[in-house]
Amino acid sequence: MEDNRHIEALGTFAKKYVKEIKQEQPSLDFTASIMQTIAKESTAKVFKRTVLISKKVWFVISVFVLAAVFIPFKASYKGLVNLPKVNFSFFDKIQITNLFESFSVSNTVLYSVFFFGLMFTAQVVFLKSHFNKRFE
Numbered sequence: 001m002e003d004n005r006h007i008e009a010l011g012t013f014a015k016k017y018v019k020e021i022k023q024e025q026p027s028l029d030f031t032a033s034i035m036q037t038i039a040k041e042s043t044a045k046v047f048k049r050t051v052l053i054s055k056k057v058w059f060v061i062s063v064f065v066l067a068a069v070f071i072p073f074k075a076s077y078k079g080l081v082n083l084p085k086v087n088f089s090f091f092d093k094i095q096i097t098n099l100f101e102s103f104s105v106s107n108t109v110l111y112s113v114f115f116f117g118l119m120f121t122a123q124v125v126f127l128k129s130h131f132n133k134r135f136e
């Protein structure tokens with residue numbers, strides 16, 4: 001009984017206090033300023049895409065590949081670098097006989113690996129386009 005009186009007194013005090021608080025009014029252009037802020041935020045890029053391999057690195061890789069293709073490794077009499085000759089006759093002494101002779105793969109496995117690779121490639125292309133559209 002005593003608890004109910006205390007709760008009622010507290011309730012009347014809260015009602016009186018809430019009535020005394022002034023209500024704040026937003027400015028007249030409140031909605032317009034909020035919409036402008038939202039428009040600015042939506043036009044700003046949230047996600048910045050960066051390339052995994054930069055153009056400089058691609059250039060270096062292409063230079064190394066072109067050098068490997070166009071620089072002859074067996075020069076006539078004078079090469080770019082004088083390397084000592086190595087005797088690879090020890091490879092003749094290594095004998096691995098019948099290592100893969102009993103190894104066979106069924107057509108079902110070959111078809112499944114081919115189909116898996118095809119579907120994996122399709123998903124990579126699809127997901128790449130999906131995420132490119134999502135982050136634009």
